[in-house]
Amino acid sequence: MRISRVLIENYRNFRRLEIDPFPPSAVIVGENGVGKSNFLRALRLVLDPDLPDSARFLRPEDICEFSDTTYEKGVKVRVEIDITGFAGNLKAEAALDGCFSELNPLTARLTYLFEPLVKVDGQSPTNLTRDDYTWDIWAGIKADRDGRRIRRDVNFTVLPAMRDAVGDLSRWRDSPLQELLDTRKPNKSALADTAKKVSAAMDLLAQEPDIAQLANDVSKRLIAMAGSRVDISPKLGFASSDPDRLLRSIRLFVDQERTRSVADASTGNANILYLALLLERAASRRESDAVLDTILGVEEPEAHLHPVLQRQVFSYLLRNESSLMVTTHSPHIAAVSRLDSLVLLRPGRDGATEAAFTARCNFTAMQKADLERYLDVSRAEILFCSGAILVEGIAEVYVVPALAKALGFDLDEHGVVVANITGTDFQPFRNLLGSGALQVPHVIITDGDPTNKEGEYIHLGLRRAAKLMEPVKQSDFLRRVEEALAMGDQADTFSLRAEAVDVGVFIGPKTLEVDVAPLLVEPMVSAYADFDVSEPLKAKFEQAARGLAGGDQAHIEEFLRRIDAVSKGRFAQRLASYVENADFSTFSSRMEGVIASVTSSATEEEKERRVVMGLYSHSTFGHLVSALDQISRAVRKTGLFDAKPAKGEA
Numbered sequence: 001m002r003i004s005r006v007l008i009e010n011y012r013n014f015r016r017l018e019i020d021p022f023p024p025s026a027v028i029v030g031e032n033g034v035g036k037s038n039f040l041r042a043l044r045l046v047l048d049p050d051l052p053d054s055a056r057f058l059r060p061e062d063i064c065e066f067s068d069t070t071y072e073k074g075v076k077v078r079v080e081i082d083i084t085g086f087a088g089n090l091k092a093e094a095a096l097d098g099c100f101s102e103l104n105p106l107t108a109r110l111t112y113l114f115e116p117l118v119k120v121d122g123q124s125p126t127n128l129t130r131d132d133y134t135w136d137i138w139a140g141i142k143a144d145r146d147g148r149r150i151r152r153d154v155n156f157t158v159l160p161a162m163r164d165a166v167g168d169l170s171r172w173r174d175s176p177l178q179e180l181l182d183t184r185k186p187n188k189s190a191l192a193d194t195a196k197k198v199s200a201a202m203d204l205l206a207q208e209p210d211i212a213q214l215a216n217d218v219s220k221r222l223i224a225m226a227g228s229r230v231d232i233s234p235k236l237g238f239a240s241s242d243p244d245r246l247l248r249s250i251r252l253f254v255d256q257e258r259t260r261s262v263a264d265a266s267t268g269n270a271n272i273l274y275l276a277l278l279l280e281r282a283a284s285r286r287e288s289d290a291v292l293d294t295i296l297g298v299e300e301p302e303a304h305l306h307p308v309l310q311r312q313v314f315s316y317l318l319r320n321e322s323s324l325m326v327t328t329h330s331p332h333i334a335a336v337s338r339l340d341s342l343v344l345l346r347p348g349r350d351g352a353t354e355a356a357f358t359a360r361c362n363f364t365a366m367q368k369a370d371l372e373r374y375l376d377v378s379r380a381e382i383l384f385c386s387g388a389i390l391v392e393g394i395a396e397v398y399v400v401p402a403l404a405k406a407l408g409f410d411l412d413e414h415g416v417v418v419a420n421i422t423g424t425d426f427q428p429f430r431n432l433l434g435s436g437a438l439q440v441p442h443v444i445i446t447d448g449d450p451t452n453k454e455g456e457y458i459h460l461g462l463r464r465a466a467k468l469m470e471p472v473k474q475s476d477f478l479r480r481v482e483e484a485l486a487m488g489d490q491a492d493t494f495s496l497r498a499e500a501v502d503v504g505v506f507i508g509p510k511t512l513e514v515d516v517a518p519l520l521v522e523p524m525v526s527a528y529a530d531f532d533v534s535e536p537l538k539a540k541f542e543q544a545a546r547g548l549a550g551g552d553q554a555h556i557e558e559f560l561r562r563i564d565a566v567s568k569g570r571f572a573q574r575l576a577s578y579v580e581n582a583d584f585s586t587f588s589s590r591m592e593g594v595i596a597s598v599t600s601s602a603t604e605e606e607k608e609r610r611v612v613m614g615l616y617s618h619s620t621f622g623h624l625v626s627a628l629d630q631i632s633r634a635v636r637k638t639g640l641f642d643a644k645p646a647k648g649e650a
Contacts, residue, residue, distance in 0.1 A: 006019045010064045023340055041158075047151055117133060161303050215236050297326075389442065395512050461507040465505040501626070518621065521548075
């Protein structure tokens, strides 16, 4: 049994939020203040039997500030939950009879509704107060049947963030152990026999002179203080000898020798133990028919767990507990999540929180496996970003953020991640980040790779872009790529590369290092000089780099050979430190002039496209600059060269 759909209207962060389908073992991510805790709170309004009814009477501060109406004018708050996964369970079908909203698959719907008591025909109510409202929980597709009773059978329990697991486990009434022992009570005769043995052991201990004297001294002190009216006869012991109370004396120890109590455990271990007890309690309640199921929500479990434990514990839980949902900031937890379990909450254009999710994305089995493997290795940073730049290698991971920062766009500050997909198959990542799933603004930067090692023209960059196009456009695009191949080194592929921008792909003419040499020649020479290579080789590299910067393509082979000799990754890492601190004020001024010239007669609708193309066509590294400009517009709402001055400018 699990939640399969959620609708929240006018509650806290949510003007209207619908997640359909809602994934099993949901992992809910999002920045602070976006409403992850409020999302769980909304579900509690419907299903949590421990939430007092007074908490279901909402206050003005519980109403979404972006709602079309207000508390005073008669707002309605609705939380709908669809539950599925119980078909064939006769007890569940009987308990949920009358709640069904769909028969295939068999689905039950519960609705929490908070609304004004009286409807004023033809008039808008004004100045309503809490006394003018009522709430109820309804069932069925028309929300016209009593749904309150369902809380007895389907529970929702939330384990809050920054909880005091040690304290809860140490207190009998707050520990999940209490209910576990209640449902698994030992035989009464065994309890009675144990109680006798405990009583005998305590009597033996009480005979010790010091113990007996202490009890006697305390008794005398009480009589001296309050006289005989105090109904207390103190006696020391370590457990109740009453069989019915003996169970409450049982405590959890964290070692087999029973020498270390829960209080001696680390906070992280105590939280894992507490979570295990909750899950075991839920299983016991299902097995004993006390409830149909318990759905567990866990808030930010990373607050107490080492990253390795986060991965290990939740890798198990998210694959074995379908009635579990987790809110988290942890890329370690997100990394071990199933791809179709992810829900991303973020502010929408109107300020209210909206959701993007992967449950309805049609990944192939291979794409899903590749993406889950990638997220696991990369620690899932792209799930937490405000924008992404997808690249094919490690060199771009170093160089792109450094160049952006030098141009006044700090990617880290704005939550933009440069994600190395360690390959050239961008399609799965486009599916993940695109409009059908997480809807994260992103661009793709890839090499043109016009030739292979034998010098034959292949234009792999264009073919990568073609894979992301609609089938009809793809066919025509590939036809023109073939025409370019037939022309060999006489072909001008700029128009094709510019067309790829329409699908978010920014293709360089050749390869990264060659393309950026005209812009980064000085940082490149300085970076190469840092390596432990001979002076003649340093001279060869400088000659090749300056030759390329001057437009002499004959230097490409030697230039790349020198970089490969120290490794592209090491060179890019060293280069990034020089790029980040370089002065690009002259270049920025030139780009501002380019933008001014291409937009002087453009309409507002034409300006962005003209800027992108103006930057793109300016140089061999134009694809890099225009990609940064586009992601800047998506994230900062302003272009790369009109946001703030680059380093070195006044």
